Amino acid sequence: MIHPSYVELMRVVNEGADVGMEPVVNSRYSIVSATAKRARQITGGKDPLVKYATGEKALSIAVRELYQGDLQILTDDEALARRKKVEEAESILKERRAERDAAQALEAENLADDEQAKVDFDEDDEEEDAPEDEE
16 A cells, blocks of 8 residues: 555645635546656656655655645646746846846956056156156
């Protein structure tokens, strides 16, 4: 017997669904598909979202992630909406990084100009302070 059972997993996954709305998961296939996909991610190097024992199989970890609510099964619309949010956030971060880099470049240019002006000013002082050769 697998613990938790499919019925328990489906109850946990559908817990947040509004009354009258279609459940997120309505078949065992959805549970199997989601946990198998997550197990492949874990096997591929993704960090598990729950604590696990050494030697525990990736599928067992994925089932526990789902059962504890750390892993969610999204509808196609929810997945698309989440992807759009991520893309928007990445775009905003990219713009902010570009603005920051431009500001840093401008600041570095201003510092370089200030240093050059200081050097030019010091050279002018030395020329004025130098004694003139008398003939």
